[in-house]
Amino acid sequence: MARRGYTILLAAAIVLTGCLSAGAAKAQSVDTKALFAYLVDDDTGSVLLNKQGDDKMVPSSMTKLMTMYLLDERLKEGRVKLTDVFHVSEKAWRMQGSKMFVPLGGDVPVEDLVRGIIIQSGNDACIVAAEGLSGSEENFAREMNRMAKKLGLNGSHFMNATGWPDPEHYMTAHDLALLAHHVIHDYPDSYHYYTEKTFTYNRISQFNRNRLLGNDIGVDGLKTGHTDDGGYGITLSAKEPQSGRRLILVINGLQSDNDRMEEGDRLLRWGFREFQDVTVVKAGEAVDEAKIWFGVKPAVALTAEKDVVLTLPANAEEAAKFKLVYTGPVPAPVQKGQHIADLVVTLEGHESQAVPLVAAEDVPKLSGFRKAWATLNYLVFERKHAAAPAAAPQKQ
Numbered sequence: 587m588a589r590r591g592y593t594i595l596l597a598a599a600i601v602l603t604g605c606l607s608a609g610a611a612k613a614q615s616v617d618t619k620a621l622f623a624y625l626v627d628d629d630t631g632s633v634l635l636n637k638q639g640d641d642k643m644v645p646s647s648m649t650k651l652m653t654m655y656l657l658d659e660r661l662k663e664g665r666v667k668l669t670d671v672f673h674v675s676e677k678a679w680r681m682q683g684s685k686m687f688v689p690l691g692g693d694v695p696v697e698d699l700v701r702g703i704i705i706q707s708g709n710d711a712c713i714v715a716a717e718g719l720s721g722s723e724e725n726f727a728r729e730m731n732r733m734a735k736k737l738g739l740n741g742s743h744f745m746n747a748t749g750w751p752d753p754e755h756y757m758t759a760h761d762l763a764l765l766a767h768h769v770i771h772d773y774p775d776s777y778h779y780y781t782e783k784t785f786t787y788n789r790i791s792q793f794n795r796n797r798l799l800g801n802d803i804g805v806d807g808l809k810t811g812h813t814d815d816g817g818y819g820i821t822l823s824a825k826e827p828q829s830g831r832r833l834i835l836v837i838n839g840l841q842s843d844n845d846r847m848e849e850g851d852r853l854l855r856w857g858f859r860e861f862q863d864v865t866v867v868k869a870g871e872a873v874d875e876a877k878i879w880f881g882v883k884p885a886v887a888l889t890a891e892k893d894v895v896l897t898l899p900a901n902a903e904e905a906a907k908f909k910l911v912y913t914g915p916v917p918a919p920v921q922k923g924q925h926i927a928d929l930v931v932t933l934e935g936h937e938s939q940a941v942p943l944v945a946a947e948d949v950p951k952l953s954g955f956r957k958a959w960a961t962l963n964y965l966v967f968e969r970k971h972a973a974a975p976a977a978a979p980q981k982q
Contacts, residue, residue: 616635616860618637619845621838622637622641622758622759623853624637624837625853625854625857626763626767626833627832627863629831629863629895630895630896632897634860639758639763639836640741642741644815645749645756645762645816645819646749646813646838647684647810648749649757650707651765652730652733653703654703654704654776655768655773656726656733657696659773660719662773666719667696671693672718673691673692674689674691674692674694675713677713677717677723678711681709681748684706685709685710687787688711688714701785701787704782705779705785705792705794709748709750712748716747730744731743738764739761741756743756751814751815770823780808781800796810796822798822801851803824803826803854804824804825805850806823818846820835820837820850861898862900863897864897866929866941867943869890871889871890873888874887874927876945878916879916880917880918880952881919881920881950882950882951887945887946887947888910888943888944889943890943890944891944907931907932908931908932910927919948919951920949921945922946928942928943
Protein backbone atom coordinates (compact mmCIF):
# COMPACT_ATOMS: atom_id res chain seq x y z
CA MET A 587 0.00 0.00 0.00
CA ALA A 588 1.71 3.17 -1.20
CA ARG A 589 2.10 6.04 1.23
CA ARG A 590 3.32 9.59 1.09
CA GLY A 591 6.47 9.98 3.14
CA TYR A 592 10.04 8.75 3.09
CA THR A 593 11.46 5.76 1.25
CA ILE A 594 14.33 4.06 3.06
CA LEU A 595 16.36 1.19 1.63
CA LEU A 596 16.16 -1.94 3.75
CA ALA A 597 19.30 -2.52 5.83
CA ALA A 598 21.87 -4.44 3.79
CA ALA A 599 22.59 -6.81 6.67
CA ILE A 600 19.08 -8.28 6.43
CA VAL A 601 18.88 -10.90 3.70
CA LEU A 602 15.31 -11.52 2.58
CA THR A 603 13.42 -12.97 -0.33
CA GLY A 604 9.93 -12.11 -1.48
CA CYS A 605 7.28 -12.36 -4.12
CA LEU A 606 4.23 -10.92 -5.72
CA SER A 607 0.74 -9.90 -4.89
CA ALA A 608 -2.19 -12.11 -5.78
CA GLY A 609 -2.70 -12.01 -9.51
CA ALA A 610 0.82 -10.82 -10.19
CA ALA A 611 2.90 -13.98 -10.40
CA LYS A 612 2.85 -14.27 -14.18
CA ALA A 613 6.52 -14.32 -15.16
CA GLN A 614 6.40 -17.95 -16.19
CA SER A 615 3.85 -18.49 -18.96
CA VAL A 616 2.07 -21.71 -19.84
CA ASP A 617 -0.51 -22.58 -22.47
CA THR A 618 -3.58 -24.69 -21.82
CA LYS A 619 -6.29 -26.09 -24.05
CA ALA A 620 -8.85 -25.39 -21.31
CA LEU A 621 -11.20 -22.51 -22.14
CA PHE A 622 -11.09 -21.44 -18.49
CA ALA A 623 -8.18 -21.94 -16.09
CA TYR A 624 -7.34 -20.56 -12.66
CA LEU A 625 -4.37 -21.75 -10.60
CA VAL A 626 -3.69 -20.29 -7.15
CA ASP A 627 -1.25 -20.94 -4.33
CA ASP A 628 -3.60 -21.74 -1.46
CA ASP A 629 -1.20 -20.60 1.26
CA THR A 630 -0.31 -17.16 -0.11
CA GLY A 631 -3.20 -16.40 -2.46
CA SER A 632 -0.83 -15.71 -5.36
CA VAL A 633 -2.46 -16.42 -8.71
CA LEU A 634 -0.13 -18.41 -10.94
CA LEU A 635 -2.42 -18.79 -13.96
CA ASN A 636 -5.56 -16.93 -14.93
CA LYS A 637 -7.23 -17.66 -18.27
CA GLN A 638 -10.71 -16.12 -18.32
CA GLY A 639 -10.85 -16.85 -14.61
CA ASP A 640 -13.40 -14.10 -13.95
CA ASP A 641 -15.68 -14.90 -16.90
CA LYS A 642 -18.98 -16.64 -16.33
CA MET A 643 -18.99 -20.32 -17.28
CA VAL A 644 -21.12 -23.44 -16.88
CA PRO A 645 -19.87 -25.14 -13.70
CA SER A 646 -21.74 -28.41 -14.25
CA SER A 647 -21.27 -30.80 -11.31
CA MET A 648 -18.56 -28.63 -9.75
CA THR A 649 -21.66 -26.83 -8.41
CA LYS A 650 -21.85 -29.66 -5.87
CA LEU A 651 -19.01 -28.10 -3.91
CA MET A 652 -21.52 -25.46 -2.79
CA THR A 653 -24.13 -28.12 -2.03
CA MET A 654 -21.59 -29.88 0.17
CA TYR A 655 -20.48 -26.62 1.78
CA LEU A 656 -24.02 -25.92 3.00
CA LEU A 657 -24.40 -29.50 4.22
CA ASP A 658 -21.08 -29.21 6.08
CA GLU A 659 -22.30 -25.98 7.66
CA ARG A 660 -25.35 -27.75 9.11
CA LEU A 661 -23.23 -30.69 10.30
CA LYS A 662 -20.79 -28.41 12.09
CA GLU A 663 -23.61 -26.45 13.72
CA GLY A 664 -25.12 -29.72 14.98
CA ARG A 665 -28.41 -29.12 13.20
CA VAL A 666 -27.83 -32.28 11.18
CA LYS A 667 -25.97 -35.48 12.10
CA LEU A 668 -24.29 -37.97 9.79
CA THR A 669 -26.60 -40.65 11.17
CA ASP A 670 -29.78 -38.68 10.35
CA VAL A 671 -31.83 -39.90 7.39
CA PHE A 672 -33.39 -37.85 4.59
CA HIS A 673 -36.43 -39.01 2.63
CA VAL A 674 -36.26 -39.67 -1.12
CA SER A 675 -38.93 -37.78 -3.06
CA GLU A 676 -40.15 -38.70 -6.51
CA LYS A 677 -38.37 -35.63 -7.89
CA ALA A 678 -35.05 -36.85 -6.52
CA TRP A 679 -35.64 -40.41 -7.68
CA ARG A 680 -36.52 -39.31 -11.22
CA MET A 681 -33.51 -36.99 -11.55
CA GLN A 682 -31.37 -37.86 -14.57
CA GLY A 683 -27.64 -37.59 -15.19
CA SER A 684 -25.11 -39.06 -12.80
CA LYS A 685 -26.91 -40.93 -10.03
CA MET A 686 -26.39 -42.48 -6.62
CA PHE A 687 -29.47 -44.65 -7.32
CA VAL A 688 -31.44 -43.74 -4.21
CA PRO A 689 -34.69 -45.75 -3.76
CA LEU A 690 -38.06 -44.08 -4.35
CA GLY A 691 -39.70 -43.40 -1.00
CA GLY A 692 -36.66 -44.61 0.90
CA ASP A 693 -34.64 -42.96 3.65
CA VAL A 694 -30.92 -42.38 3.12
CA PRO A 695 -28.37 -41.70 5.89
CA VAL A 696 -26.72 -38.30 5.57
CA GLU A 697 -23.24 -39.82 5.49
CA ASP A 698 -24.24 -41.94 2.50
CA LEU A 699 -25.52 -38.80 0.78
CA VAL A 700 -22.19 -37.08 1.45
CA ARG A 701 -20.34 -39.89 -0.31
CA GLY A 702 -23.00 -40.08 -3.01
CA ILE A 703 -22.53 -36.38 -3.80
CA ILE A 704 -18.73 -36.25 -3.64
CA ILE A 705 -17.67 -39.65 -4.98
CA GLN A 706 -20.56 -40.68 -7.22
CA SER A 707 -21.57 -37.12 -8.20
CA GLY A 708 -25.19 -38.16 -7.69
CA ASN A 709 -27.73 -35.61 -8.89
CA ASP A 710 -30.40 -37.55 -7.02
CA ALA A 711 -28.32 -37.39 -3.82
CA CYS A 712 -28.05 -33.60 -4.16
CA ILE A 713 -31.81 -33.18 -4.41
CA VAL A 714 -32.40 -35.45 -1.42
CA ALA A 715 -29.94 -33.34 0.57
CA ALA A 716 -31.42 -30.05 -0.66
CA GLU A 717 -34.96 -31.07 0.22
CA GLY A 718 -33.86 -32.47 3.57
CA LEU A 719 -32.04 -29.27 4.50
CA SER A 720 -34.33 -26.59 3.06
CA GLY A 721 -37.65 -28.22 2.21
CA SER A 722 -37.24 -27.82 -1.55
CA GLU A 723 -34.49 -27.47 -4.10
CA GLU A 724 -35.74 -23.96 -4.89
CA ASN A 725 -35.32 -22.90 -1.27
CA PHE A 726 -31.92 -24.55 -1.19
CA ALA A 727 -30.82 -22.59 -4.27
CA ARG A 728 -31.67 -19.39 -2.43
CA GLU A 729 -29.47 -20.60 0.42
CA MET A 730 -26.69 -21.28 -2.08
CA ASN A 731 -26.89 -17.71 -3.36
CA ARG A 732 -26.93 -16.34 0.18
CA MET A 733 -23.77 -18.26 0.98
CA ALA A 734 -22.14 -17.23 -2.31
CA LYS A 735 -22.60 -13.59 -1.34
CA LYS A 736 -21.22 -14.23 2.14
CA LEU A 737 -18.11 -15.95 0.77
CA GLY A 738 -17.48 -13.29 -1.88
CA LEU A 739 -18.34 -15.45 -4.88
CA ASN A 740 -19.30 -12.41 -6.89
CA GLY A 741 -19.41 -14.13 -10.27
CA SER A 742 -21.75 -16.95 -9.28
CA HIS A 743 -25.48 -17.55 -9.34
CA PHE A 744 -27.22 -20.83 -8.52
CA MET A 745 -30.52 -22.19 -9.74
CA ASN A 746 -30.19 -25.75 -8.45
CA ALA A 747 -28.14 -28.05 -6.23
CA THR A 748 -26.70 -30.22 -9.00
CA GLY A 749 -25.32 -28.03 -11.75
CA TRP A 750 -28.08 -29.11 -14.12
CA PRO A 751 -27.98 -26.77 -17.15
CA ASP A 752 -29.83 -23.49 -16.71
CA PRO A 753 -29.00 -20.16 -18.40
CA GLU A 754 -29.14 -18.40 -15.02
CA HIS A 755 -26.85 -20.92 -13.33
CA TYR A 756 -23.18 -19.99 -13.61
CA MET A 757 -19.88 -19.60 -11.77
CA THR A 758 -16.37 -18.37 -12.53
CA ALA A 759 -13.18 -20.38 -12.22
CA HIS A 760 -12.00 -17.81 -9.68
CA ASP A 761 -15.11 -18.37 -7.56
CA LEU A 762 -14.70 -22.14 -7.71
CA ALA A 763 -11.11 -21.84 -6.51
CA LEU A 764 -12.23 -19.60 -3.64
CA LEU A 765 -15.03 -22.01 -2.76
CA ALA A 766 -12.54 -24.91 -2.80
CA HIS A 767 -10.36 -22.98 -0.36
CA HIS A 768 -13.32 -22.59 2.01
CA VAL A 769 -14.28 -26.26 1.68
CA ILE A 770 -10.76 -27.28 2.68
CA HIS A 771 -10.23 -24.84 5.53
CA ASP A 772 -13.69 -24.19 6.97
CA TYR A 773 -14.66 -27.85 7.37
CA PRO A 774 -11.41 -29.85 7.56
CA ASP A 775 -13.09 -32.74 9.40
CA SER A 776 -15.15 -33.50 6.28
CA TYR A 777 -12.38 -33.15 3.74
CA HIS A 778 -11.36 -36.80 3.87
CA TYR A 779 -14.46 -37.71 1.86
CA TYR A 780 -12.93 -35.96 -1.17
CA THR A 781 -9.96 -38.35 -1.11
CA GLU A 782 -12.08 -41.51 -1.30
CA LYS A 783 -11.88 -43.31 -4.64
CA THR A 784 -14.92 -45.61 -4.53
CA PHE A 785 -18.32 -45.89 -2.87
CA THR A 786 -20.90 -48.66 -2.95
CA TYR A 787 -24.55 -47.86 -2.35
CA ASN A 788 -27.63 -49.94 -3.08
CA ARG A 789 -25.21 -52.71 -4.19
CA ILE A 790 -23.86 -50.46 -6.95
CA SER A 791 -20.14 -49.56 -6.79
CA GLN A 792 -18.93 -46.41 -8.52
CA PHE A 793 -15.49 -44.86 -8.87
CA ASN A 794 -14.63 -41.26 -8.12
CA ARG A 795 -14.31 -39.49 -11.48
CA ASN A 796 -11.22 -37.66 -10.24
CA ARG A 797 -8.62 -40.14 -11.48
CA LEU A 798 -5.73 -37.99 -10.22
CA LEU A 799 -6.52 -38.72 -6.57
CA GLY A 800 -3.51 -39.94 -4.62
CA ASN A 801 -0.92 -39.30 -7.32
CA ASP A 802 2.70 -38.43 -6.52
CA ILE A 803 2.06 -34.67 -6.25
CA GLY A 804 -0.59 -35.13 -3.58
CA VAL A 805 -3.95 -34.59 -5.32
CA ASP A 806 -6.62 -34.99 -2.62
CA GLY A 807 -9.76 -33.43 -4.14
CA LEU A 808 -12.14 -32.07 -5.19
CA LYS A 809 -14.81 -32.35 -7.90
CA THR A 810 -15.28 -33.05 -11.59
CA GLY A 811 -18.00 -31.63 -13.83
CA HIS A 812 -19.39 -32.27 -17.31
CA THR A 813 -22.32 -31.14 -19.40
CA ASP A 814 -22.72 -30.69 -23.14
CA ASP A 815 -22.79 -26.91 -22.71
CA GLY A 816 -19.91 -26.66 -20.23
CA GLY A 817 -17.58 -29.34 -21.55
CA TYR A 818 -15.32 -31.24 -19.18
CA GLY A 819 -14.02 -29.51 -16.08
CA ILE A 820 -12.44 -30.24 -12.73
CA THR A 821 -11.62 -28.43 -9.49
CA LEU A 822 -8.40 -29.89 -8.14
CA SER A 823 -6.40 -29.47 -4.98
CA ALA A 824 -2.95 -30.93 -4.36
CA LYS A 825 -0.71 -30.79 -1.31
CA GLU A 826 2.88 -31.47 -2.34
CA PRO A 827 4.27 -34.19 -0.02
CA GLN A 828 7.79 -32.74 0.17
CA SER A 829 6.97 -29.10 0.94
CA GLY A 830 3.41 -29.28 2.27
CA ARG A 831 2.51 -26.53 -0.19
CA ARG A 832 -1.05 -26.59 -1.56
CA LEU A 833 -2.23 -25.49 -4.99
CA ILE A 834 -5.84 -25.19 -6.15
CA LEU A 835 -6.63 -25.48 -9.87
CA VAL A 836 -9.89 -25.00 -11.76
CA ILE A 837 -10.09 -25.86 -15.46
CA ASN A 838 -13.20 -26.10 -17.63
CA GLY A 839 -14.37 -26.26 -21.23
CA LEU A 840 -12.25 -29.25 -22.27
CA GLN A 841 -13.22 -31.79 -24.89
CA SER A 842 -12.83 -35.05 -22.98
CA ASP A 843 -12.24 -36.66 -19.63
CA ASN A 844 -8.69 -37.54 -20.68
CA ASP A 845 -8.06 -33.88 -21.54
CA ARG A 846 -9.12 -32.65 -18.11
CA MET A 847 -6.99 -35.29 -16.37
CA GLU A 848 -3.92 -34.58 -18.50
CA GLU A 849 -4.25 -30.79 -18.25
CA GLY A 850 -4.99 -30.95 -14.54
CA ASP A 851 -1.90 -33.02 -13.86
CA ARG A 852 0.32 -30.95 -16.16
CA LEU A 853 -0.73 -27.55 -14.79
CA LEU A 854 -0.36 -28.61 -11.16
CA ARG A 855 3.13 -29.96 -11.84
CA TRP A 856 3.99 -26.72 -13.63
CA GLY A 857 2.83 -24.68 -10.64
CA PHE A 858 4.88 -26.71 -8.18
CA ARG A 859 7.94 -26.65 -10.43
CA GLU A 860 7.96 -23.02 -11.54
CA PHE A 861 7.03 -21.30 -8.28
CA GLN A 862 8.07 -21.56 -4.66
CA ASP A 863 6.84 -20.27 -1.32
CA VAL A 864 9.36 -18.24 0.66
CA THR A 865 9.15 -17.03 4.24
CA VAL A 866 9.99 -13.34 3.87
CA VAL A 867 9.73 -12.37 7.53
CA LYS A 868 9.19 -14.51 10.61
CA ALA A 869 6.71 -13.40 13.24
CA GLY A 870 8.37 -11.15 15.80
CA GLU A 871 11.58 -10.82 13.80
CA ALA A 872 12.99 -7.27 13.71
CA VAL A 873 13.14 -6.17 10.08
CA ASP A 874 14.34 -2.59 10.61
CA GLU A 875 13.38 0.39 12.76
CA ALA A 876 11.42 3.60 12.36
CA LYS A 877 12.41 6.95 13.86
CA ILE A 878 10.11 8.30 16.57
CA TRP A 879 9.29 11.99 17.11
CA PHE A 880 9.02 13.10 20.74
CA GLY A 881 9.28 9.53 22.08
CA VAL A 882 11.20 8.27 25.10
CA LYS A 883 13.15 6.22 22.56
CA PRO A 884 14.48 7.64 19.27
CA ALA A 885 13.32 4.64 17.25
CA VAL A 886 11.14 1.55 17.43
CA ALA A 887 11.84 -1.89 15.97
CA LEU A 888 9.51 -3.04 13.19
CA THR A 889 8.23 -6.59 13.05
CA ALA A 890 5.56 -8.68 11.34
CA GLU A 891 2.69 -9.97 13.48
CA LYS A 892 2.81 -13.38 11.82
CA ASP A 893 5.05 -15.27 9.42
CA VAL A 894 4.89 -13.67 6.00
CA VAL A 895 5.05 -16.32 3.28
CA LEU A 896 4.99 -15.16 -0.32
CA THR A 897 5.19 -16.88 -3.69
CA LEU A 898 8.07 -16.27 -6.07
CA PRO A 899 8.99 -17.68 -9.46
CA ALA A 900 11.66 -20.34 -8.97
CA ASN A 901 15.26 -19.10 -8.85
CA ALA A 902 14.18 -15.45 -8.79
CA GLU A 903 15.08 -14.59 -5.18
CA GLU A 904 18.16 -12.59 -6.13
CA ALA A 905 16.14 -10.31 -8.39
CA ALA A 906 13.68 -9.28 -5.68
CA LYS A 907 14.13 -5.80 -4.21
CA PHE A 908 12.92 -4.51 -0.87
CA LYS A 909 12.17 -1.04 0.46
CA LEU A 910 10.90 0.10 3.81
CA VAL A 911 8.24 2.77 3.33
CA TYR A 912 6.74 4.91 6.08
CA THR A 913 5.88 8.50 6.92
CA GLY A 914 8.40 9.60 9.51
CA PRO A 915 9.48 10.40 12.00
CA VAL A 916 6.45 8.79 13.63
CA PRO A 917 4.91 10.96 16.40
CA ALA A 918 4.80 9.44 19.88
CA PRO A 919 3.09 7.82 21.62
CA VAL A 920 3.40 4.57 19.68
CA GLN A 921 1.57 1.40 20.72
CA LYS A 922 2.86 -2.12 20.35
CA GLY A 923 1.25 -3.68 17.27
CA GLN A 924 0.55 -0.30 15.65
CA HIS A 925 0.93 -0.38 11.87
CA ILE A 926 3.94 1.83 11.19
CA ALA A 927 5.49 0.86 7.86
CA ASP A 928 5.30 -1.35 4.81
CA LEU A 929 7.99 -3.60 3.44
CA VAL A 930 7.52 -3.21 -0.32
CA VAL A 931 8.68 -6.14 -2.44
CA THR A 932 9.23 -5.61 -6.16
CA LEU A 933 10.36 -7.81 -9.01
CA GLU A 934 10.78 -6.63 -12.58
CA GLY A 935 7.72 -7.38 -14.66
CA HIS A 936 5.44 -7.87 -11.66
CA GLU A 937 3.20 -5.83 -9.43
CA SER A 938 4.73 -4.85 -6.11
CA GLN A 939 3.45 -6.19 -2.82
CA ALA A 940 3.40 -4.39 0.52
CA VAL A 941 3.93 -6.39 3.72
CA PRO A 942 2.62 -4.49 6.79
CA LEU A 943 5.09 -3.99 9.65
CA VAL A 944 4.12 -3.02 13.19
CA ALA A 945 5.80 -1.52 16.25
CA ALA A 946 7.51 -4.14 18.40
CA GLU A 947 6.90 -2.24 21.65
CA ASP A 948 5.20 0.74 23.25
CA VAL A 949 7.04 4.06 22.98
CA PRO A 950 5.54 6.67 25.36
CA LYS A 951 5.64 10.38 24.66
CA LEU A 952 8.38 12.59 26.14
CA SER A 953 7.67 14.91 29.08
CA GLY A 954 7.52 18.67 28.44
CA PHE A 955 11.18 19.49 29.24
CA ARG A 956 12.60 16.51 27.36
CA LYS A 957 10.29 17.30 24.45
CA ALA A 958 11.70 20.84 24.25
CA TRP A 959 15.25 19.48 24.33
CA ALA A 960 14.43 16.98 21.55
CA THR A 961 13.00 19.79 19.42
CA LEU A 962 16.17 21.85 19.86
CA ASN A 963 18.35 18.86 19.09
CA TYR A 964 16.40 18.19 15.89
CA LEU A 965 16.51 21.82 14.70
CA VAL A 966 20.24 22.19 15.38
CA PHE A 967 21.60 18.79 14.40
CA GLU A 968 19.25 16.38 12.67
CA ARG A 969 17.64 18.78 10.19
CA LYS A 970 21.10 20.05 9.22
CA HIS A 971 22.28 16.47 8.75
CA ALA A 972 19.16 15.59 6.73
CA ALA A 973 19.96 18.47 4.35
CA ALA A 974 23.20 16.81 3.27
CA PRO A 975 22.72 15.26 -0.19
CA ALA A 976 24.33 11.94 0.73
CA ALA A 977 21.94 11.31 3.58
CA ALA A 978 18.76 12.94 2.36
CA PRO A 979 15.78 10.59 2.18
CA GLN A 980 13.82 10.51 -1.04
CA LYS A 981 10.33 12.01 -0.89
CA GLN A 982 7.65 9.76 -2.39
